Amino acid sequence: MEDCKLPIDAMIDILARLPVKTLMRFKCVCKFVYDLIKNNHQFMDKHYEFRKGKSHGVVIDLQPDNAPWPNKVFNLIYKESECDDAVCTYLDLPNSNTRYVKCCHGILCLILCRGDLIGSDIFNIISPEIIFDVLILNPFTREIKALPFIKVPDKPPNRQCVEIRFGFGLSNNMTWKIIMLLSFQDANWEIEDSDGIVMVCSQVGNLWSWRQIDAALYSPYLRSLMRTGDFYFKGKYYWPKADNDLIWFDLDDEVFGKIELPSDVKNLLHYTVMNESIAVFTGLRPCTVNEFCTEIWVMDENNNNNWHKHAIIPSSDDIFRNEHFDPIGFWNPRGHLLVFSGRMDLMYTNFYDNDIDDEEFYFKPGIGPNLISIDLETHEKKTIFTSQERKSTLNICLNQDGHVQVCSDRSVDSNILWNMGAYARTCNESLKLP
Template structure:
């Protein structure tokens, strides 16, 4: 940088406009570039703010017993894949996404099994920036509650960033005693937040909104505009479907009521919440995917139908389209092609059964032009292959 005739601000502005692949090459130019690209938080935020208008990403999870994670992203019109090389020994059970960064969470305890009284719950957490292939381990999180009984645990997590650029992990925790049949849980909500530099703080906050039992599974949680959202369905104390949100700034919870429609997943489109479901004649009619957008007017929330997409369904092959999410900035729908009869019921080993299902195929569908690109994860699970007849009917 000593011989550079450009000002530092101008160099930073130029670098912040480069695609990720170019940044990876520029890391090798000089120490200033390397430190800027890999460690400067302001540069990372500026780069994300500029590039997010041209790129988008979605997190995919595959595998039954051994989980694998992939970050699909678009660079202009090209679809590419980053394989998250997470060692199986880490037993990562939750991966959350916020503005291109990932939060990986692994329990020290075998939480799917019985916990003995006197145990503490401990979690290992990493923050991953897949675009620069950088992973940072956080100080381990120890729940400040010692189990007074044999128990099992339910967890839900969220990951986001506040307006002052503080990273936060929110944890919804329920501990069920095995002595009373697991009916009355001890509930805790914890916020693990960045204090400065390498320091993190843990504190307990109030949450009277929901139970972990109500929160739905994959493809139903996301970060948007300072809030983390979970889709939930109340069953035991009055039926209802809603979104739970946690504000990363005020650290309070709230809810948004959902319409009575068939919902498969929740996503983001045009900086607002989108519901992806089916508008068929019955619960088993997957011939048409429907997209609803949340609208707000004078503090009132309502849902507006954005579009309907006719699916090409192979009934004989028991094939259906499963909407995963929106490439929200370009207005493209990401769909998983589900071949249900690929499951080999003669194999009791879930890992083997996953292999029998074959290569996962996806469709990226432009909601304006209706152009469809079909692609698949490779058998090595580390790249994607675009089908040669992407625009053809399937």
């Protein structure tokens, strides 16, 4: 650094604007730069604030057609700037059983299941021993850390069904936390009430530990939470309910609350975050005789009961031609909507009754869909990815010592598995690892 004629403050400001991939190469320049990138939390925060407005990133979770329920597939789609091509990276998790991936400030929380969940993670009969392993991953720096596992508490007497939900976020006092919600209910639905348990894993220094908090007052909040569409936002974690209300957990005070859906919103599809506000977008609705559209509604931050219609996105969706248009979320702070769009086939299945066929729509193999980004101001549409393009795989595995590690990316030629019902969470690049 002695030969550097650039002022230190100016150099730090320049480095904070660079992509993580570039900074990873700069670590070997000198000890000062290495410590700045690896250990200086003020620099990490400054870098995150600069980059979240420049880069585009999203984690997409979905239930592929060829995978047994309740297993999911997770993909990270990312590009460093408007002019870069999008890269799709499949997250290859080291467990074939039920898993969850949560996202906050560019950090992923991977939750893997040891044990059997029968049917799905909604209203299961659970085996006596269900353990969830928890990993924290920075997909941009390729750093990973194993946290203490959590065993599902014993179910109360006469309670056989349980809803299990997770959350992950950063409190306003800068404490990372993981939340596990459990709602135990009667297997035959003969008892309408439920018993709720809330477990919280908090970071104190370099240590993480699980503890149970009092949830007696909040059992009604924990029932019938949706299995997708949850998100972190400004010190709270949110889960939508089956009745379209939005349940939140304050990561500072560790209390629950509720936001009601605006009465004017019809056919709600997802809650999400856009332009530093909570938003909802609807499923397709007829807006003219020959056209369908999706509506975007935004909540007033100072009044949870005040919502306004932000945008209307027209679509060429035509169920008679099997054209599909499925909004799944936003992937940058300025509000570019992501949708799946493509041709679909009608297939007949008999999941529930061998004598009766059900009609199901599937994307045609090898044809689609396309992942499209729509500018909400201009309605300009750009195809950023298709299911036929090459993708990379981020392998997460156990090394010879039994410790978790991230293996190098590898490119694969197989088609990317998309399906209806996907959900996207914004994931901006970060240098941190909690």
